[in-house]
Amino acid sequence: MTSTLSRPAPAPASAPQAPRRAPSADPWHWAVTGASLLAVLAAASSLNGVVEPWTWLMPVLRTLVPVLLAAALTRALGLGSMITALAGVLALVGALTAQFFPRQALIGVIPGPGTSLELQRLLAQAEETVVSQVAPVLPGAGIFLLVCAALGLIAIVVDLLATTMRMPAPCGLALILVMVSPAIVKPTGVGMFAFIVTVLAFLFLLATAQWRENRLASGGARASSGFAGRSAIIGAAALAVTVILPMFVPGFNSGAFPQGARLNVWGNATGLNPAVTLGNDLRNPTGFGRILYSTNSDNPVYLRAVTLEDFSGRRWEPDERNGDRESDVAEIGAEDGVPGAPADSSPVFTRVSTQSYASPWLLTPYAPVGISNLTGNWAWDPANLSILATDGGSTARQQYLVQSRSSALTREGLGNIGPSDTEAVPDVFAALPDDTPEIVRTRTEEITGEFVNPYDKAMAIQSYLRGPEFEYSVEAPVEGGYDGSGMDVMARFLESKSGYCVHYAGTMAVMARAAGIPSRVAIGYTPGSPTGDTEEGPDGVELSEFVVDSRNAHAWPELYFEGVGWVQFEPTPSRGVVPTYAQQAFSPVGPRADDGNALNPSGLPGATGRTDPATDPTNAATGSQGAGSEGEATPATGLLAIGGVALLALLPLLLRTVRTRSRRKSVAITDVSAGSAGAATAAWAETTEIAGDYGYPLEPTDTPRTFAGRLAHEADLAGEPASSLARLRNAYEREEYAERGAAIGSPGAVTPPVPFHGSGRPGPSGTPAVGTPAVGTLARAVSPPRWDDVDTVTRALRRGSSWSTRIRARLFPQSLLNRFRSDPRD
Template sequence: MSAQATTTAQMRRRQGWKGTPGANGSWVVTVSLAVLIFSATNLLWPIFDTNTWSAKAIVLVTIMLGAAALVRTFTGSQLWALIASIVGGAIVLVGFTGRGSPRATVEGWGVLAEQLVEQLRSDAAPLRETDAMTTLVLIGVAIIVVLCDFFVFGIRGRSLAMLPLLAFPLIPMALGIDAFDGWAYVFAALALAVFLYAVSSWHQRVHDEELSYQGFLVDSRGLAGLGGALGVTAVSLVAVLVASTVVPAPTGIDAIRQTSTAGLSTNRANPIIDLGEDLRRNNAVEVLRYATTTDQGSLPYLTLQTLSDLNGSDDWTPGAFDGNVAIDGSELPLPTGVSAGAQSSEFTTRIVLNDGVSSFLPRPGFAASIVDLQGEFLLEEQTGDVRSANDEALAQNYEIQTVVPTPSFETISQLEVDVPPELEPLTQVPDEPSADRIRDVLAGIVDENAPAGTQALQLQAFFAKGFAYSETAPVQQGYDGTSLDVIAAFLDARAGYCVHYASAMAVMARMLGIPSRIGVGFTPGSAGELNAEGQPVYTVTSDQLHAWAELYLPGHGWVMFETTPAGALGNLVAPGPGETTAPTIDPFETTTPTPTPVETQSTAAPTVPPETPTPTPTDGTQTAGDQEGEEAGIDLTAVFVTLAVIAGALAVIALLLIPAFLRAARRRARRTAVLTGRPPQHPSAGTAAWQEISESAVDYGVRLATGLTPEAVVAAIAGAFETRRDPADAPASATDPAVAEVDDARSALDRIRVEHEHAAFSDPGAGEQLSAGERSALWNDVLVVRAALRAAAAPAVRRRAVLAPASLSGRR
């Protein structure tokens, strides 16, 4: 085989099965696009608490782009490549979310959808990386992959392909995330430079090969396009760096940020992580309201969750929640370590919890019984924590009877701690250099010969002098958190807020051999109006978020030790009977019988707790138990589900319309090629017109075998026009409109063939000698032929030609 024949064969292979330049795509461009998408997904990291989803996204992108490139290589069809990409993505998503059988998988998707709706209503950045949220992210990545592949290979766009990728930096901005990872943007910028150069080189190569095949002489371009790619990247980097220093931090879109009770740390897997940010927020967010039978003495804290694990240099974290007791309204077991007859207070509280606060129930002490809950809840007997079985942070209106250990100072001072085997891990402190610094401070605080209870009281008293409450000092001085390193720095600086006091007390107690942990929840809140039973209704906001130390004392169980300065805790004392800090009105409408109060040590004349219907004092609103019949408010779940269904339907419609859009884009490119006389991807106006009528004929069902001569192609297309004549009728006259249209189409077809042959076999550059009027007439001939093909086709063929054009699949 001659060198010229070999070159021609290579060109035809590169041009694809249809002879269309670049139809087989480019693996180099595909790989560069994959790297660009990988790097762009890194920009989503700040909105999640963990990022294990990233590995799944890499698998998804690789399989989707790889499947599309493989099919494109062997078929030269962008439509089949698009289908392969979607199918590959669907298989990966099913693999990640499948549950054995098709039925179980579909049911699992329903569960994930419900969990997603609930999380979107209640969670706030950094979002929990749940299965539902991971699935949503992967679906979003899959849609972006399809769009990018379509823009790059379907309509040959360079910068257009970057539009879907803008979602990755814009989503954190919409959520108000101000974290800026410069290296993530640098990596994305470098990937963008490689992608732009790869696409530019591929476009130039395809164009040059087509010109060469038509007889033009084309010189090597070398590294042409590299300068432009690097220039765009440099400008992008500079713009990002300038914006990061000049533009104010993003505040987010209010409609998105305010869909939950505002991103409290109580909604996290570890609620202590962002507690400082919640305390420093400018506008307090209401969390719950409650009324209690305690109307004298100290008010209890409202515990959400306990933190018991401390490993290495990490912060305190919750232990595993094993939820071994179901909440069904019956009596619950006594807390661990509590003996019958131990000093304690018992009371009843009615709590109205706002939507989205936490999947853990606020409890004033240890729960003895809970009624009126909506949904399934479990009790962790070891810690006393109560959590939704489905990890849902729903609004609740429930009544809880609780027990709070209240040993006197005299009793505590005489206690020796006998540690049960199961609590031995809660006396361990990691062997870190900072632990020795803490022990040095501890040695000067306690009497080593005193009982363990006395040492605990001495430790508590240590924090009462010489320490200052500050929510900003730890941030400014770089020791915010609860790790051992932070505690050592806090003991030196002697300024911090509740998490520092609580973690320091708990770590030092462990060093004394006393089991300890941290409680996270709320201080009692502010008393407001009286309800119908004459009880103060307490309002708790994000300002009351709090953390405290809890120490295990034999016979009493877990006892709270408060070390945070009293000035930062707000009101901790219940007003006397009949006292109120606001006008005495009924803020809530009681709609169900009130429960019988429990005799307590802290109240001489117990009253009934309110059956409060909603967290806010409005008239005529339904209770949480009546939400199914709610008419006055908006059902946010229904809104989210409806929006999700609409979005899904629009996405399906958009995917179904992609072939039509792709075919229309190709037609517009050829129209530009004919009318301008300077075709960007076509060697001549005649060739572009010929390609358009050939593919239009295939779309309308005309079979054009490979290798047909131009005359044979014209005959096949003209034969389709003749289907408009009915053989059973008398011969049509020349004045018949249908006959005139067919004749015009045949004439237009001949003129396009002549111009195509002229461009293909004349001297190079001859096609560019057409005048503007001739180019306009040539494209008008294309329109006449297309109109005749459409008129001759059946209705079903017409629809198929628009929605599923055969020319995109490589059929002839």
């Protein structure tokens, strides 16, 4: 009797799935735009120290928020990428107009008549700030206009890359652009705080962008593919590169990036005000801006560029006085209030070769009476004898001859001079602003109160500043936040009693005015070091050659004595030369070898056979620190280099480990809750990549069965490894080819469309061929994948490989050449 098989009942209908979100619906772009805003603001934190800290924050927020809000709204309306970029640019123009051109604006945000003229004025103001102020510069509309415009454009680029183009990784280049200016201007580089917050913000942007991609790919459902781990690896790679790169790129100096490293792209001091770069020059131990000069002077020669007279305001800068200048520098007359040269005085000749030094202010000994062989148009100021280029020229690669005069001053002669007439010099040399700190006045009264003559008062001030309480340091002002000049800076210097020449010179000049002595601050270079060469000067005069560079940059006070003129003093300890008339027996610091009486052979290092470390010119940038400080930095630099190289070497291993852990996690979830989508695919992807790392790559024409059969045969997998490989393959086939909700072999299941491709090769040791479909393999439900099977196959591959293959598979896995993906069939 033949039994009749009943027709199988139809498979139960699967539960209706929730409709997926339309691809155009993308509310998650708002999160990426917000992350872009945070990233740009984090990079902008490096501007602290370029401008006064956090003064830039509100103008930048008032610029970036409207720009990114306009871009996000346009994107939400689905108007296209070009319209989004255009909306961002228009919003930037409107935000800048509302902030910086409110009087010229139409309805508050549209540039109106007069905007171009106001723009030119603000740009000129910004240029003046850049060339005439020392960082951090004072907050001003011109400099903030440039900052806000630049950051607004960078924010548009970052938002387009991360949100519209969905390429967040290149945004790091835009963020680096923000930090270029601080790396150039700030003496300590970008700074660790700004660097760390920028890196964290960039990683957050990467993670947010990947989270958005996962949401879009899953139709809004929650998904995870290890994007946070990948972001951390990218950040580690960026950190390693930034640590190592400055050690091999010319221009980075003074430490490891970002703290202590300064990108020096100019190579020499430039700008309208030599005082701008003075502090940075002194902190640069390499020495640049080389200048040669030859002279027949019997006294050490200071090369003087400008003087600072106006002590009002928060920054001191030279007054150009273009309307009062005389154009003929071949014959320079006497300075205002200064008598002419004595009839019996012999001329001093100095030939100067500027080489790479570039400045619109000419370097000359004081006091010049004539200059020859200059190229360009130059004019001199009768108020201070400063010489300025009037045609936009500079001192670069000039070689000129200066004739000057010097007075034979004595302590006794200066001590017999009484207080000067108030009308002897212009008021600017004697005026004290109303905001002069009380500590300046009280300390001056304590020091000079018992003296009457200007000379005695001046010597009391100089002796006080050169006393044991004060210390020369180029770092203390930076750490204490009083670098540069200004009345508040002088007050903080008197409290901390540590600083460099600008602070000593400025403080003595201010205290001299408080004591009734007209004063000013000269900016230039100390005498430098002799080269040992000589050359012939005018009328056969022999000129001895000296060299100076940025390490000799200096500031010193000049005080006015009626009937004599302007007299130089030296209050800075361990720097410069104390003139003979200003020396006292109890002076604690003597002349330095390089800047002392270098014309006297007994003052040279070779005369004694030894050099005082405190006077070594290579240590001029660090004050009293010896050569040991440089040696102490070498091990740290070496450790950083070794650590960076090690991090780069281990980077492939870290990337591979992160990917493996992400896949292990997805399979572990399956062990608890069977049926989680993607688990078998993740396990199979890990298996095929591990096999490729050990020399058994997945070919483009391979099906799961042909690959499994070839791997079992070539790697000699038998026993438990072969069974594990078969289970991984079966789970993958089921997940990839079976209908969702139906087990393979159950009614309604679909047989996987995989070709045979010769997969019936016998397995090793008599085991069934892994690639051969066993009867009922697809006719029964396959258990969820287990990570133990992946580990079993991995251990078998490792045991069957040579030690070199094992090292290559761990440290340089071939699977990293493939892009991050979950589907191995690509």
